[in-house]
Amino acid sequence: MSFAEFLGDLFNPDLAFLPKALAISVMAAVICGVVGCHVVLRGMAFIGDAVAHAVFPGVAIAFVVQGSLVLGGAVAGVATAVMVAVFSQNRRLKEDSVIGVFFVAAFALGIVVISRAPGYAGSLQQFLFGSITGIPDSDVVVVAVTGLVLLCVMAVFHRHLVAVSLDREMARSMGLGVFRLDLVLYVCVTLAVVVSLQTIGNILVLALLVTPAATARLLTDRLGVMMLLAPLLGGSSAFIGMYLSWSYDLPVGGTIVLVATAGFVVAWLVAPRHGVVARVLTR
Amino acid sequence: MSTLVIDHLDVDLGGRQVLRDIELRVDAGELVGLLGPNGAGKTTLLRAVLGLVTSRSGRVLIDGGSPRAARHRLGYVPQRHEFAWDFPTSVELAVMSGRTGLLGLWRRPRVADWVAVGDALERVQLTDLRARPVGELSGGQRQRVLVARALATAPGVLLLDEPYTGLDMPTQELLGQLFRELADEGRAVLMTTHDLLGARHDCSRLVLLAGTVVAQGTPEQLRDPAPWMATFGIGPQHPVLRILEVS
Numbered sequence: 001m002s003f004a005e006f007l008g009d010l011f012n013p014d015l016a017f018l019p020k021a022l023a024i025s026v027m028a029a030v031i032c033g034v035v036g037c038h039v040v041l042r043g044m045a046f047i048g049d050a051v052a053h054a055v056f057p058g059v060a061i062a063f064v065v066q067g068s069l070v071l072g073g074a075v076a077g078v079a080t081a082v083m084v085a086v087f088s089q090n091r092r093l094k095e096d097s098v099i100g101v102f103f104v105a106a107f108a109l110g111i112v113v114i115s116r117a118p119g120y121a122g123s124l125q126q127f128l129f130g131s132i133t134g135i136p137d138s139d140v141v142v143v144a145v146t147g148l149v150l151l152c153v154m155a156v157f158h159r160h161l162v163a164v165s166l167d168r169e170m171a172r173s174m175g176l177g178v179f180r181l182d183l184v185l186y187v188c189v190t191l192a193v194v195v196s197l198q199t200i201g202n203i204l205v206l207a208l209l210v211t212p213a214a215t216a217r218l219l220t221d222r223l224g225v226m227m228l229l230a231p232l233l234g235g236s237s238a239f240i241g242m243y244l245s246w247s248y249d250l251p252v253g254g255t256i257v258l259v260a261t262a263g264f265v266v267a268w269l270v271a272p273r274h275g276v277v278a279r280v281l282t283r
Numbered sequence: 284m285s286t287l288v289i290d291h292l293d294v295d296l297g298g299r300q301v302l303r304d305i306e307l308r309v310d311a312g313e314l315v316g317l318l319g320p321n322g323a324g325k326t327t328l329l330r331a332v333l334g335l336v337t338s339r340s341g342r343v344l345i346d347g348g349s350p351r352a353a354r355h356r357l358g359y360v361p362q363r364h365e366f367a368w369d370f371p372t373s374v375e376l377a378v379m380s381g382r383t384g385l386l387g388l389w390r391r392p393r394v395a396d397w398v399a400v401g402d403a404l405e406r407v408q409l410t411d412l413r414a415r416p417v418g419e420l421s422g423g424q425r426q427r428v429l430v431a432r433a434l435a436t437a438p439g440v441l442l443l444d445e446p447y448t449g450l451d452m453p454t455q456e457l458l459g460q461l462f463r464e465l466a467d468e469g470r471a472v473l474m475t476t477h478d479l480l481g482a483r484h485d486c487s488r489l490v491l492l493a494g495t496v497v498a499q500g501t502p503e504q505l506r507d508p509a510p511w512m513a514t515f516g517i518g519p520q521h522p523v524l525r526i527l528e529v530s
Contacts (some may be wrong), residue, residue, distance in 0.1 A: 041370055060307040156388055163383040167366045170432070173359045174384030175351075221371045221416040 001247035019159055021199055022131035022242050024143050025256065027198035028173035029208055029238035031147045035192040036213035037223070038185055042165050046096055047084070050103035051190050052202055059127055059197065064117045069193055070142055073132035077190035080106050084244040085182050110206030130201030131252035132242075143195045149185065150191055157184055162223065200253040207235060207257040211264050217273065218267040233263055285346050285356060285439025286310050287471050292341035294324070294331050301327050302497045305341070309473050311439065314466035316482035317475040319492035320515050325475040326362075328492065329442045332473075333359055345440055355385055358438030360429045362445050364385065374428055375413040378403055381432035404432040407461065424453035430461070441465060443474040443517055447481060459485040479527055505529065 010019050039048050058076025062069045080102050087102075088095040114124060118156030126134075154161075164171045164181050172178050189209070196205045212234035216226040269276050292305040302324045309315045317325050329371050330336045333341050345353035372380075378400045379392060386392060404410045407427040412420070417428060426446055433441060443462065447455045455478065463485055465470045476482050482489060483502045491498040491514040498510035505511070508519060508529045517523065 041367070097373075159383055159386065160382075160388065162370075163380045165367060166370055166372070166377065166380055167361065169335070169365045170337055170359060170363045170381070171383070173354075173357075174381075175354050176384060178516070217371065221418070223371045223376075226371055 003243065006243050006246060017133050017135060018246065020135050020137070020140055021252070022239070023140055024135060024195075025199045025238040025242055025252070027143050027147050028192075028198075029212070029234035030231040031150055032192045032196055032208040033212045033216075033234035034151060034227060034233070035188050036209040037216070037227050037230050038154075038161055039189060039209055040213040040217055041223075043188075044095075045206070045210045047081075047099055047186070048189055049206050050084065050099040051077050051081055052193050052205045052209075053195055054106040055190065056127070056202055057113055058106050058110075059202075060114040060117075063127075064113060065118065069197070071138065073197060074191060074193040075170075076102070076106065076110075077194055078187055081186035081190050082183065085179065085186055089179060096258065123279065126201075127197070128202050129251060130197070130199045131165070132199055132245075132252050132254065135198055139198060146191055146195050150188055153184065154188060157181065161163045161185055167232075182215040199220070200256060204253040204257050207260055208238075211257070211260040212237065215260070215264045215267045218264075218271045234260065237263060257273045285469075285471050286344075287440045288344040288347075289328075289332065290342050290344065291430065292328075292331060292343065293339040294327055294337065295339050296327065296338055301494065302331065305496055307490060307496060307499070309440070311469050311471050312466055313434040313487050314462055314472045314474065314485060316486035316489045317473060317492055318361050318477075318479060318482060318489055318514070319475075323492045323514070324494055325492055326444055329359070329444055329473070329475065332442060333357065339530055341371060353440075355436045356439045358433030358436065358441045360426075360433045360441070360443045360446060362448065363429065366417075366425070366429060368425065370417065370422075372417055373413065374409055374415050374417060374420070374431075375400055377417050377428055378431045378435050385436060392417070399435055399437065400431075402437075403431040406434055406465075420438035421454075423458065426450065426454075426458060426464045427461070430465075434465075439470055441470050441472045443472065445475055445477065447476055447478045455481055479523065483527060 009015050010022065037043060055073035055077035057230050058072035058074070059069050062072025083102055084099050087093065087098040160176055160181050163174070163176060164178055168178055193205050194211065196208050200208055213230040215233050216229035219229060220226050237260035241259040242252060243254040244259065245249060245252040267275070272278060287309040289305050289307040292302060293300070295304040307326065317328065319325050321453065327336060331338050333349060343350050345357055350357060381393070381398055382399065386396065404413055407430050409424065409427055409431060412424065420428065446458055459481055462474060463474060466487070486502070488499065488501055489505055491497040491510050493514045497514045498505060506529055508524050511524060511527065511529055512519060
């Protein structure tokens with residue numbers, strides 16, 4: 001299918017779900033790109049994975065009681081994130097062990113809950129791998145507003161979050177509330193994951209959080225540039241992925257992730273100064 | 284002109300007594316070396332001064348007040364591995380991060396903040412490298428970035444945690460000279476180190492620490508080998524005593 005036909009379908013009133021899915025995917029990718037920069041730079045990709053799994057019981061419960069999936073996921077994700085933040089203040093336990101304990105427990109709870117729901121196999125697949133149909137109009141607004149709030153919060157806390165990432169010990173000695181700042185970041189990661197669940201799905205959302213930010217890191221040594229590049233790369237991947245998925249009838253979440261991954265590999269090869277090609281040429 | 288006073292300080296960590304009855308004073312213009320084996324409580328003492336660990340009893344005074352009130356007059360240079368050197372940031376932004384606490388959430392860096400950063404960089408002779416990504420710096424340059432970051436709030440008291448570790452001798456010599464100058468300019472400087480010889484050479488006063496202060500004084504006053512042997516758990520024939528010229 002040509003790009004022009006794709007644009008035509010986007011404005012076709014019979015396919016109203018398509019522009020909605022595209023808007024949500026691109027917005028989610030932009031939000032994840034910004035939040036993902038902190039995730040990648042702190043080496044907390046595992047936390048992103050954990051949060052993605054942790055929202056599952058909330059989504060499952062919301063599905064069983066027919067409540068809002070976004071709200072259910074947000075509550076469960078934030079609750080798990082807070083627990084991880086609280087338990088990892090103990091210097092004896094490394095953060096990754098605490099996360100290992102809680103996110104598997106959360107996912108297990110989700111499975112137990114959803115097994116009680118009648119006819120769950122189809123919905124389970126939707127949660128795990130995403131879907132572009134059946135998105136209510138209200139979700140577009142919810143994602144847009146959540147995204148805007150998230151970006152504002154990230155902007156306000158930016159210098160403090162960076163100070164903690166640079167040197168926790170120094171941040172503490174300056175009197176920054178390191179624990180509260182961790183909490184802010186965890187909650188932001190959770191919300192970024194939840195708004196991405198619809199189209200990308202629970203399993204693949206980690207890629208949206210990590211891949212564009214990791215690609216941006218390969219391309220620059222400046223944080224400001226990185227935080228512009230990552231959402232740009234994520235948003236483009238979502239758009240191109242949606243187009244390819246629609247043209248060739250491919251699963252949307254998987255296609256978006258593969259496009260983002262292709263971008264990562266290209267950056268790894270041709271990045272200025274540190275890319276493989278640049279290194280071979282300067283040898 | 285600042286002073287750091289540690290008064291009958293006791294610190295427990297995880298139910299174990301780590302520091303007991305620490306009596307220590309660092310005056311403006313002094314470079315004091317805090318020496319002791321691993322586990323002697325050197326870093327814990329610095330963390331207690333910073334208020335990062337709570338003391339069981341005793342107190343810390345900066346210019347007669349609590350460290351919390353004097354937070355910005357207290358400059359801290361942690362061990363080099365505490366800093367995320369792979370972070371995509373430049374030398375000057377890393378130094379500016381030292382002013383994050385002063386800036387608060389809502390204020391952006393203004394001219395005065397950049398002037399303070401520029402002065403700190405000038406002081407450690409990193410002005411030429413101000414735009415360089417921190418990941419591309421050598422060990423000595425990294426140490427100077429951390430010192431500049433501490434100086435960015437113009438502190439009167441400076442705490443240095445093992446600044447020489449992992450550096451070659453010429454770099455150590457340059458840093459030692461810098462620390463002496465920082466003290467001579469009127470700061471009170473307390474430095475932990477495992478480089479006994481360097482400390483003897485650079486420091487105006489030495490403190491031997493092993494859970495408590497075993498001895499303190501000018502290098503000349505610490506000629507008796509006994510406190511050195513007690514602090515480091517070594518015998519009278521240990522070669523380090525000869526190198527330090529205390530046997």
